[in-house]
Structure formats: C-alpha cells, structure tokens
Amino acid sequence: MSEVRNPTAASALSEPRWVRLSLILIGLAYLSLVVLLPLAAIFTEALRKGVGALHEVFADEATYSAIMLTLTVAAITVPLNLVFGVAAAWAIAKFEFPGKSLLITFIDLPFSVSPVVSGLIFVLLFGAQGLFGPWLAANDIKIIFALPGIVLATTFVTLPFIARELIPLMQEQGTAEEEAAMTLGASGLRAFLTVTLPNIRWALLYGVLLCNARAMGEFGAVAVVSGHIRGQTNTMPLHVEILYNEYNFVGAFAVAALLALLALVTLGAKSLLEWRYGDALAGKSRH
Amino acid sequence: MTALALPTREWLRPKPSALPGFGLTLGFALSYLALIVLIPLAVLVWRASGLGLSGLWTVATTPRVRAALETSFYLSFAAALVNAFFGLVIAWILTRYRFPGRTVLDAMVDLPFALPTAVAGIALAAIYASNGWVGSIVEAVTGLKIAFTPRGIFVALVFIGLPFVVRTVQPVLMDLDREVEEASATLGASRLQTVLRVILPALVPAVLTGFALAFARAVGEYGSVIFIAGNMPFISEIAPLLIIVQLEEFNYTGATAIATVMLSISFLSLLAINLIQSWSRRRFGDV
Amino acid sequence: MTGIAVRGVAKDFAGTRALDGIDLDIRPGELLALLGPSGSGKTTLLRSIAGLEPLTAGTIHFGGEDATGLRVQDRKAGFVFQHYALFRHMTVAENIAYGLTVRPRAERPARHEILRRVEDLLDLVQLPGIGKRFPGQLSGGQRQRVALARALAVEPRVLLLDEPFGALDAQVRKDLRRWLRDIHQRTGHTTVFVTHDQEEAVELADRVAILNRGRVEQVGSPDEVLDHPANAFVAGFVGQAVRLDVTVAEGRVRADAIELGAAPAGIPDGAASLFLRTGDIAVVRSGGTTSGVVTAITRSAASRRLEIRLSDDLPAVEAEVSLDQQVARGERVALTIRADRLFPATR
Numbered sequence: 002m003s004e005v006r007n008p009t010a011a012s013a014l015s016e017p018r019w020v021r022l023s024l025i026l027i028g029l030a031y032l033s034l035v036v037l038l039p040l041a042a043i044f045t046e047a048l049r050k051g052v053g054a055l056h057e058v059f060a061d062e063a064t065y066s067a068i069m070l071t072l073t074v075a076a077i078t079v080p081l082n083l084v085f086g087v088a089a090a091w092a093i094a095k096f097e098f099p100g101k102s103l104l105i106t107f108i109d110l111p112f113s114v115s116p117v118v119s120g121l122i123f124v125l126l127f128g129a130q131g132l133f134g135p136w137l138a139a140n141d142i143k144i145i146f147a148l149p150g151i152v153l154a155t156t157f158v159t160l161p162f163i164a165r166e167l168i169p170l171m172q173e174q175g176t177a178e179e180e181a182a183m184t185l186g187a188s189g190l191r192a193f194l195t196v197t198l199p200n201i202r203w204a205l206l207y208g209v210l211l212c213n214a215r216a217m218g219e220f221g222a223v224a225v226v227s228g229h230i231r232g233q234t235n236t237m238p239l240h241v242e243i244l245y246n247e248y249n250f251v252g253a254f255a256v257a258a259l260l261a262l263l264a265l266v267t268l269g270a271k272s273l274l275e276w277r278y279g280d281a282l283a284g285k286s287r288h
Numbered sequence: 289m290t291a292l293a294l295p296t297r298e299w300l301r302p303k304p305s306a307l308p309g310f311g312l313t314l315g316f317a318l319s320y321l322a323l324i325v326l327i328p329l330a331v332l333v334w335r336a337s338g339l340g341l342s343g344l345w346t347v348a349t350t351p352r353v354r355a356a357l358e359t360s361f362y363l364s365f366a367a368a369l370v371n372a373f374f375g376l377v378i379a380w381i382l383t384r385y386r387f388p389g390r391t392v393l394d395a396m397v398d399l400p401f402a403l404p405t406a407v408a409g410i411a412l413a414a415i416y417a418s419n420g421w422v423g424s425i426v427e428a429v430t431g432l433k434i435a436f437t438p439r440g441i442f443v444a445l446v447f448i449g450l451p452f453v454v455r456t457v458q459p460v461l462m463d464l465d466r467e468v469e470e471a472s473a474t475l476g477a478s479r480l481q482t483v484l485r486v487i488l489p490a491l492v493p494a495v496l497t498g499f500a501l502a503f504a505r506a507v508g509e510y511g512s513v514i515f516i517a518g519n520m521p522f523i524s525e526i527a528p529l530l531i532i533v534q535l536e537e538f539n540y541t542g543a544t545a546i547a548t549v550m551l552s553i554s555f556l557s558l559l560a561i562n563l564i565q566s567w568s569r570r571r572f573g574d575v
Numbered sequence: 576m577t578g579i580a581v582r583g584v585a586k587d588f589a590g591t592r593a594l595d596g597i598d599l600d601i602r603p604g605e606l607l608a609l610l611g612p613s614g615s616g617k618t619t620l621l622r623s624i625a626g627l628e629p630l631t632a633g634t635i636h637f638g639g640e641d642a643t644g645l646r647v648q649d650r651k652a653g654f655v656f657q658h659y660a661l662f663r664h665m666t667v668a669e670n671i672a673y674g675l676t677v678r679p680r681a682e683r684p685a686r687h688e689i690l691r692r693v694e695d696l697l698d699l700v701q702l703p704g705i706g707k708r709f710p711g712q713l714s715g716g717q718r719q720r721v722a723l724a725r726a727l728a729v730e731p732r733v734l735l736l737d738e739p740f741g742a743l744d745a746q747v748r749k750d751l752r753r754w755l756r757d758i759h760q761r762t763g764h765t766t767v768f769v770t771h772d773q774e775e776a777v778e779l780a781d782r783v784a785i786l787n788r789g790r791v792e793q794v795g796s797p798d799e800v801l802d803h804p805a806n807a808f809v810a811g812f813v814g815q816a817v818r819l820d821v822t823v824a825e826g827r828v829r830a831d832a833i834e835l836g837a838a839p840a841g842i843p844d845g846a847a848s849l850f851l852r853t854g855d856i857a858v859v860r861s862g863g864t865t866s867g868v869v870t871a872i873t874r875s876a877a878s879r880r881l882e883i884r885l886s887d888d889l890p891a892v893e894a895e896v897s898l899d900q901q902v903a904r905g906e907r908v909a910l911t912i913r914a915d916r917l918f919p920a921t922r
Contacts (some may be wrong), residue, residue, distance in 0.1 A: 012380070015481055021385055028381040031374045035447055036399050038421065039411035046414055081320075089317035096310045097589075104318075110325055113554045115508025116405075117528040122328035126441045127337055130540050133329060157324050177660035179307055180627055185653040185674030185729055189308030195677070199664040211402075212468065215874045218404025220511035225532060238406040238511070245410050245515065254414075257407040264402035271402075272372040306647050307625045 043261045046254035058255040066232045067256070073148070074236060075216040078155045082212055086163030087205075091197075094171030095179070108164050111157055120154045120225025132271035146228030151236065154222040159215045163208035170204045170282065171197075205277040207271065214267040218260055324357030336548040339541065347545035350522050353530060357549060360527040361437060364506035367445035368452075372499045375453025376491070382454070383461045397455070400448045405511025413516040433451050441526060444513045445506040452505065453498030460494040493568030497561050504557035509552060576603035577638035577732040577765055578863045579624060586619055586789075593619045595789035597633070601733075601767060606759050608776035609769045611786035612812065617769045618657075620786065621735050624767065625652045636688030637732055653731030653764070657738040659722040661710035667721050668693045668706030689884035696724040699758065716747040723755075727762065736768035740775065752779050774811045777801060785809050805920040807848045816850035816916065817892045823847050828914045831886050836864045836914045846920040853880065856894040858902070865911030867892070869902055883908070 002273065015021070046258055047055065089108060093101055111119065125131050127144040137144060145149045182192035198205075220238040227234040229243065237256055244253035274284060336344060347353060379526040381387075382394050400408065416434040423434050434440050464487065472482040510528040518524040527550055534542035579601040586594035594616045601607050609617040622628045624635055626647035633807060634643045642650055653783055661670050671693045684692065697703050700720035710718055719739065726734060739755065740748040756779055759766050770776050774784045777797035784794045785808075793805040804810035811818055821830040824844050828835045835849070858881065867883035871890060874880075879898060882891045894910070 011415055015384075016348065016483075024377055025381050025385055025387055028374070028378045032378060032393055034398060034422070035450055038415055039408060039447065040399065040403075042411045042415050043407060046411075084315060085320045088313040089321075092314035092317055095307050096314075098310075101533060104321075107321055107326065110329070113549050113558050114329070115503055115510065115528050115547075115554065117531050118508065118512045118550060121531055121547050122332045124535060125331050125540065129538070130538065153324070157328065160321075160324055163472065165911060169516050176307055177656045177658060178662055180647075181656055181660040181725075182662070182673065182677070183306060184625055184627070184650075184652060185677065185725070186648045186651075186739065187673070187677040191677055192307075193309070193422055195673075196395070196662055199662075204506045214402050218402075218407070220404055220406040220527065221509075222491075224510070225535065238404045239506070241406045241410060242515075250414075252408055257404075259409055260404045264399065264404070264407075267402050268395050268398055271398070272391070275479075276391075306629070 026118025040261065043254055046250060047258040049254075050251050054251045055255050058252045063232050063235065064240060064252070065257060067235045067237050068259075070148075070151075070233075070235065071217050071237040073106050074151055074155050075213055077152050078159055078216045079209060081156055081211050082160055082163050083209060085160065086167055086208060089164045090167035090171050090201075091193075093168050094174075095176050105168065108161050110166075111160050116158060116219065117225055120155050120222040123150055123153050123157070123226055145226050146230065148234070149268060150226035151223050151234060152224045155216050155219050157203070158219050158222050159212045162212035162215060163205070166204045166208035166211075166282070169187055170201055174200055178202075200281075203274055203281040207274050207282055210267050210270055210274075214264060217263060332544060332547060333550070335540070335544045339545060343541075344545050344548060347542055348549050352525070353527075353542075353546060355522045355529045356525045356530045357443065357546075359438060359523075359525065360507050360550075361553070363442050363526075364445055364503050364509075367442055367449050367506050368499050368503040370446055371502050372453050372495055375450065375498060375502075376457055376495060379454045379457035379461055397451050400450050405448065405509070406515070409444065409512040409515035412447060412512065413440070416440060416443055416516060435516050436524070438517075438524050440516035440518065441513050441524060444516050445455055445509060448509050448512050449459055449502030449506050452502035453495060456494045456498035456501065457491055460491055464490060465480045493564055496564045499556045500561045500564065504554045507553050507557075576763060578603040579621070579638075579765065579767070580634075580636040581624065582634045582636070584620070584623060584635065585631045586616070586623060586628060587631045589711055593789055594623065594631075597786075597791055598791070599784055599791055599794065601765060602782075603638070604763050605781045606756075606768075606779065607782045608780035609637060609767060609778040609786060610773055610783050610813070613771060614788075615786040616789040617771075617786045617906055618737055619789075621654075621699075621737055621767060621769050624733070625654045625735050627654070631653050631671050637826045651729065653726030653729065653734045655722045655726050655734070655736040655739055657741055659710075659718045661718055661722060661725070663710050665709075666706060667702075667708050667710065667713070669695075670710065670721060670813075671696055671706075671725045671728050673725065692728060696728055699727070699761075700780075701754070715743050716751055719743065720754075723758070727764075731764065734764040734766040736766070738770060739768050740770075740772075749773075751798045755779065761916045772814075772865075777813070783813075785812060787812070803860065804850075806915060807850070807921070810850040810916045810918065814850075814852050816852045819849045819851065819888055819889060819892075821847050821849045821914075821917070821922070823917070823919075828917065833865055833885055835885075838911045838914060838917055841921055842917050848918050848920055849914055850916040850918075851892050851899045852911065852916075853893045853895045855915065856883070856892055857911045858894055858900070858908050859911055861909060863911045865912065866907055866909050869904055869906050869908060872902065872904055881908075883910070885910075 016024075089104075092098075093104065124145055126133060127137060127150065128134050129138065131145070144153070166258075178196045179192045182196045183189065187195065218238055220242075223236055224239060224242070227236065227239055229235060229239060231243065235243065237260055239254050241256050241260070244256065339347070348357065378397065382397075383389060413435050415421050418424060418427055418433060418435070420435070426432060426434055432439065434443060468486060469482055472481075472486045477485070508528060510526070513526055514529055517526060517529075519529060527546055531546050532545045534540075534546065581599040581601075582782075584594055584597040585592065597616075597620060609620060611617045619628060620863055623630055626642070626645060632641065634641060636642060637650070638905070650806065662673065664778065665673065668690075669791075670691050675689050693706060694703075697706060700723055701719060702720055702724075705717070713721065713773050736844075737741070740751055743751065752775065768779075777800070780797065782794060782796055785792045785800060785801050787808050793809045795803075800809060801814050804813065810816060819830045821828050821835065822845065823838045823842050826838050826849070828838045828849060865885060867885045869881050870884050871882040872879055873882075877898070878895045879900070879902070880898060881894045881902060883894055884891050902908060
C-alpha cells in the first residue's frame with residue numbers, strides 16, 4: 002500500500018484505510034472464486050490419481066493424434082492470419098481510401114459472432130445439405146468433418162487477432178519513417194523489412210501469441226464442423242469433451258491441464274511483453 | 289517515454305502515396321476477408337431470408353427454441369450485470385492500489401480470454417458440482433444445487449464475462465486526470481462525494497461498453513456452459529446448444545433460424561456499444 | 576551543384592487543389608525558403624520535389640535532368656522530415672549509415688568507409704561520439720542534427736527540409752538556424768526549406784518563395800519581399816504589418832475619413848489596402864499628417880513600442896519610439912505615416 006506521509010492529504014485523494022482494505026478483499030475474493038479456483042481445480046483433478054495416470058493418458062494414440070491435429074491447425078491458421086493481418090494493417094494504416102472504417106468493422110466481425118454460428122456458416126456452405134455439398138460429394142472432396150473445415154472455422158474465429166494489434170500501432174507510427182527510408186534509396190520492400198517490421202515486431206508477436214492460443218483452444222466452432230471422429234478430426238479441446246463424456250475425468254483434466262498451461266504461458270508472455278515493450282504496443286494501457 | 293513526436297499532417301495523407309503495395313495488400317486483405325468472413329456470413333443471411341420473416345418467427349417461437357433463447361438472454365444479462373459491478377471494483381483496485389500480487393492478478397483477469405472454453409467448462413463443473421469444492425459448501429449451507437441447473441449456466445457466463453468490464457474501465461481510470469479529483473477536494477467535497485459525483489460518472493460509458501461486450505459474448509457462449517448446464521430442454525438449455533442439436537438432426541432450417549436470431553442480438557449489442565461510445569465522445573471528448 | 580526547375584506543377588488531393596500551377600527556379604547552391612501559411616501547399620511542394628507525391632501535372636528538373644518520372648529512391652534528394660522520422664530501433668550511427676547500407680552491393684562503400692563517413696558526419700553536425708545512442712535518448716535539437724546527417728550521408732543532389740525548426744523551443748531554434756547556415760556554406764548544397772515563420776525565412780534564406788493557396792505569390796531576396804511586396808497577400812504575410820482598409824482619392828489616402836498621407840504614384844482611385852509596419856509610423860513632436868491616442872506601451876530591450884488608435888473604428892497600429900522619448904498612455908500624439916505598401920483592393 003502506498004505510504005503517504007501527510008494523513009490529511011491522503012484522505013483528500015484516497016479512501017480511508019478500511020475502505021481500501023475491504024475493496025481489495027472483495028476484489029481478491031471474487032477473482033479467486035471466479036478465476037483462480039477453476040484453474041487450481043484443473044491441475045488438482047488431473048493429478049488426482051498421481052503422475053502415473055497422466056502417463057497413460059498421453060501414451061494413448063487418440064490423445065497423441067488430437068495434439069498433432071491441434072498443432073497442424075494452428076500451424077496453418079496462424080501464418081494465414083499473420084499474412085492477412087500485416088497486409089490489412091499496411092493498407093489501412095499507410096493509405097487513405099473510402100470505406101476504411103467499414104473495413105475495420107468487418108475485420109472485427111468474427112469477435113461478435115457466436116462460435117457455434119461460426120461453425121454453422123461453414124456447414125451451410127460445405128455440409129451435406131450445404132450450398133456446395135452435392136458438388137463436393139460428387140467430386141469426393143471432404144471439407145466438413147475433415148481438416149479443411151476445422152481450419153476454415155478456426156481461421157474465421159481467429160482472423161481479427163493479429164490485424165487489430167497492428168492497425169492502431171501502424172496508424173500511430175504514420176508513414177514518415179518509410180518515406181525517409183525511401184528518400185535514402187531503399188526500395189519499398191526494403192523499407193518495409195528494415196523499418197516497418199522492426200517497428201511492429203513486438204505487436205506482431207503479441208498478436209501471434211493471442212491468435213495461436215485461440216486457434217489451439219477453439220471449441221464451439223470446431224465442435225460444429227469436426228464430427229468428433231476419434232483419432233482423425235479430434236482437436237485437443239474436443240478430446241477433452243470426449244474423455245469427459247466417457248467419465249475418464251483424469252484423462253479429460255490431463256489434456257485440459259496441457260491447454261491450461263498453454264494459456265498460462267500465453268498470459269505470462271503477454272504480460273512480459275506489455276511490461277517490457279509497453280511503448281511498442283500502441284494503444285495498450287501505459288503511454 | 290514520449291519517444292518521437294507523432295507526425296501531424298498538414299494535408300490528409302496522399303491518396304496515391306509514394307509508399308508501394310497499396311493495391312496488393314488491400315486486394316489480398318479484401319479477398320481473404322471476403323472468402324473467410326463475408327461470404328460465409330452472407331450465406332447464412334441468404335438462407336435465413338429464404339425462410340422469410342414469418343418462417344424465422346415460427347422457428348424462433350417454438351416453445352423449446354423460445355425457452356433456450358430466453359435462458360441465454362436472461363442469464364447473460366444477469367451475468368454481465370454482476371461483472372459490471374465486480375469488474376468495476378477489480379479495475380479500481382488494480383489501478384488505484386498497490387498490494388502484493390497485484391501484477392499477477394492483473395494478468396489473471398485475462399485468463400477467461402486465454403483459457404479454452406472447454407477447459408473452463410469442465411473445471412467449473414468440477415468445482416460447482418454437489419461434491420465439488422464450492423458446490424458442496426453452497427449445498428450444505430443453502431440446499432441449492434449449482435451445477436446442472438440454470439445457476440450453473442450463470443456461473444459459467446460470469447466466468448467468461450469477467451475480463452470485459454475490467455479491461456474497458458482500466459484504461460479510462462488510468463487516464464483520469466488526478467487534478468480533477470484534487471479540484472473536487474479543494475471545492476470541499478468529501479472523498480465519497482468525489483468518487484460518486486466526479487469519478488464514477490466519467491466511468492459510466494466504459495462500464496456500459498464492458499457490460500454490452502460481456503453480454504454479447506455470453507449470449508453466444510457454448511464451450512464453458514455445456515459441461516455445467518445439464519442441458520435439460522426448457523430448463524437449462526442454451527440457444528447455441530440448440531443449434532448443434534438441430535444440426536445433428538440435419539435440420540439446417542432450424543439451425544439457421546436460431547443462428548439468425550443470435551446474430552441479430554450480437555449486432556444489436558455491437559450497435560449499442562457504438563452508440564454508447566459516440567455518445568460519450570460527444571459528451572466527454574475522446575475517451 | 577544542382578539547381579531545381581519546377582514547371583507548371585499541380586497536385587490534387589481528393590478534389591482539392593493543393594498545388595495550382597507552380598513555377599519556381601531554385602538556383603544551384605542557394606538556400607531557398609518556402610514560406611506560407613498552413614495549407615498553402617509549401618510542404619506538398621517540397622514533398623513533390625523529393626518524389627514523395629506523384630504530380631497531377633507539371634515537371635520537375637534537377638540540373639537539366641527531367642526528374643518527374645524518377646522514383647523517390649532514385650532522385651537523390653536528401654529529405655529532413657518535420658518530426659525527423661529517425662528509425663527508432665536503430666542507433667544514431669545505423670540511422671546515418673542506412674542510406675549507404677541499402678545500396679546494391681556493387682555501389683555500397685566498404686564497411687570501414689561507411690564507419691568513417693558516419694564519424695565525419697557526426698563531426699560535421701557537432702555530435703561526435705553519440706553514434707551508439709538511440710534516437711529516443713536524444714534531445715529534439717540533437718535529433719534534428721542526426722536527421723540532417725542521415726540525409727547528407729547519401730551525398731544528395733539537393734537538400735530538402737520540412738519545417739526544420741518547427742518542433743524545437745525558441746533558444747534551440749536560434750542556435751540551429753545559425754548552425755544550418757554554417758553547414759550550408761560549408762557543404763554548398765542546393766537547399767530548400769519549408770517554414771511558416773517569416774522571421775526564420777528572411778534571416779536564413781538567400782531567397783524566399785511565398786506560397787498561398789497552392790500558388791507562388793512572389794520569389795525574391797529577403798530585401799525584395801520585405802521592401803517591395805508584389806501584392807497585398809505578401810505585404811500582409813511578411814513584415815508584421817497592420818492592414819487598414821482605405822480609400823484613395825486625388826493622390827491622398829484616407830481611412831475612415833482620417834487623412835493618412837500621400838499615395839504612391841500609380842495607385843488608381845478607389846478602395847485599397849494599406850499595410851503599416853512599425854517603421855512606417857513616426858511619432859513627431861508637432862505637425863504630422865494625422866494623430867492618434869496611445870492605448871498601450873510595451874517595453875523591449877532597446878525601444879518602446881506604442882499601440883496607437885487613429886480612430887475608434889480602425890484597428891490599432893504600432894509605432895516604435897526611442898527610450899528617451901517620453902509618452903504616456905492615453906496621450907494624443909502627432910504622427911507621420913508613410914503609405915508605401917498600398918494595394919488596390921481586389922474584388
């Protein structure tokens with residue numbers, strides 16, 4: 002608690018000690034109940050039958066393939082959205098054109114769509130009774146209940162993450178540095194690589210982290226398009242569901258704990274970035 | 289650190305700029321956005337328009353659908369309300385007070401964003417079940433069950449809605465000019481009066497925005513709810529789950545109708561947020 | 576040394592005409608100021624010369640070579656940005672070396688040669704030994720010097736500076752002006768700088784080009800534009816003049832029925848604008864062409880400045896008197912007025 006020497010000055014700009022203490026206690030209690038307790042529960046439940054039981058879970062073929070599928074989906078989705086994010090931010094931040102704010106709204110759209118609806122729209126397009134369903138079936142192409150569908154749904158859900166980290170930052174940075182590089186003889190690509198990219202690297206990393214965490218953890222949208230085919234179209238979050246519904250609680254919580262660790266690492270890296278490079282992440286809290 | 293001054297432009301940035309890549313990046317961004325987001329969403333709207341308004345109404349007012357929509361709507365509202373209050377308290381203590389563990393708690397606020405929803409779902413179900421850490425206590429004291437009742441849905445929606453109000457209020461609270469509070473004190477206001485009449489009114493737009501975001505998120509939430517909800521039709525069934533139920537019965541029409549209603553709710557929330565923000569900009573200047 | 580010839584240059588931004596047929600010859604080795612109010616197009620003109628703005632019409636020649644179609648990279652115009660645009664993630668030395676290191680391998684100087692060049696430039700801009708620092712660790716004046724060193728490193732054909740002192744405080748501004756003048760004399764680059772400060776323009780430049788609404792109103796030496804403004808806009812913009820709406824009849828100038836003095840030859844009868852500077856108004860002991868009431872007196876180091884009202888309806892004019900001349904507020908004083916800068920009203 003902040004030391005304030007002059008008690009009267011303190012009371013003018015700060016609350017009485019008992020108010021401060023009770024507010025802190027209320028906040029702590031609420032956060033513990035809502036956030037920390039569930040987090041603790043995941044690890045407790047996972048370790049309920051000891052470390053040996055964990056070994057069994059991760060030795061299971063189905064668990065292994067779920068992990069691989071999740072990694073594959075993230076490995077496709079994140080780079081795609083990375084390229085999109087950089088391209089969209091470049092066009093939006095460095096140029097003026099009509100309809101720009103509408104474009105930004107569209108980029109944010111997936112944030113306001115329910116995950117289940119996000120999956121549903123691809124079923125309506127590519128599902129058996131979907132728009133292209135008959136054609137796909139005739140040509141023996143599988144999108145729904147297969148990897149392409151999972152990738153599409155995940156790409157939809159995670160599309161805004163990188164773009165929305167970059168757009169405000171690049172808007173704030175303006176065009177002067179790139180122009181300076183070009184008056185000094187650098188080509189446009191060279192200016193982008195040597196000037197723009199270093200300026201946005203931390204925001205880029207930040208966006209990639211968030212995008213990756215969501216891509217690996219997405220449940221609702223993927224649940225709709227995956228078909229839950231064990232060993233084939235089961236991502237880690239879906240595998241958690243299956244194990245849980247089979248009353249294999251240790252298994253479910255073990256896989257959940259792995260995902261929770263990913264979330265914690267993401268949060269840690271995010272806090273580290275904010276603390277260390279707060280200035281390089283425009284629009285983020287401190288200035 | 290103020291770093292380099294921001295460029296102020298005598299003219300709007302050039303329409304044809306010396307920087308390259310506008311056509312390429314905008315073209316790519318627009319095509320990608322159209323393929324992943326706009327066309328799939330348009331297909332949903334197109335399908336729904338095929339039903340006609342009366343068709344939509346018929347589906348949306350079948351008793352089971354209506355019950356699910358009402359459940360989602362009311363519980364989301366209640367959860368967002370609770371988070372509006374506690375989110376304000378947490379934002380307040382995180383920005384105004386210094387206490388051990390503050391930075392860790394600050395990071396933990398984002399956990400509901402980062403934790404895969406399925407993981408959160410099984411963790412909450414474990415804690416709030418009759419034999420869980422919290423569920424057993426509550427049941428012993430009040431005789432009320434939480435998990436597998438609508439109260440469980442409420443708990444899950446509180447969990448996923450927690451970060452919104454905290455994260456919208458925090459920056460506003462941080463930017464709030466301390467001089468305004470000092471001015472209030474020099475004019476004879478007690479600390480409580482200053483808080484109630486000077487600080488809280490300035491936070492209202494941020495709280496409302498956070499509330500609307502949390503509400504919109506909760507209406508569409510699926511993963512964290514289904515494990516704790518019990519999913520009893522007419523009692524503890526949420527709208528997103530009903531979409532999945534319809535899809536499993538290959539009832540695309542029903543799924544489309546429910547999805548359209550949910551999409552409308554989230555767009556109305558989005559609209560509300562925009563209105564709140566433009567209202568507060570007009571009233572308080574840029575916040 | 577390279578001169579710059581700007582011919583018929585026009586530039587449209589989304590329907591508004593920022594440059595409206597600019598013709599301007601910048602002589603080899605001269606230091607030219609582009610002076611104008613904000614929105615006059617001076618920065619746009621500078622950016623057009625650098626190749627940062629594609630032209631709507633017109634041509635730009637660098638020393639006889641048509642540079643209109645040249646890309647910004649190929650123009651070799653050293654540009655110093657208003658807010659310096661230093662690369663914040665590079666050290667000062669890396670910033671200065673940038674233009675050399677981005678050259679194709681065949682044209683790139685050797686590493687030690689680049690390092691030597693950076694050292695020389697840091698000496699030139701009087702910042703030896705700061706090569707390892709980052710832009711964020713420098714003061715505004717230091718950043719300005721680094722930005723200039725960076726522009727000079729590529730041995731540009733011309734040097735272009737956008738509001739070079741705009742973001743600096745008064746004392747640093749004064750020092751840097753003198754310093755820029757020195758550098759210009761030593762390196763001899765054809766130099767164009769943009770400013771909205773007429774004092775800065777006349778103090779520093781060999782010639783001043785005055786821009787207004789995308790047109791060049793006048794180009795000339797500081798003496799020419801100050802003493803012989805080409806039109807009412809120039810007269811009003813340079814030399815801190817007070818403008819009076821007057822009428823000319825039978826060779827006499829009148830404002831609001833007050834006779835001010837004789838009109839210069841060649842001014843037709845009718846409405847006109849008269850621009851009065853402090854030097855145009857003399858407070859005399861007796862006689863004079865008219866009189867006014869002293870409404871305020873302010874002191875400067877070497878003189879006293881009087882604010883004088885000729886009548887209640889006219890804007891106050893200013894006169895300067897020596898320190899030994901005793902005047903009191905509210906006193907009515909006799910004046911002689913030189914009505915030189917008189918322009919027929921354009922309507």
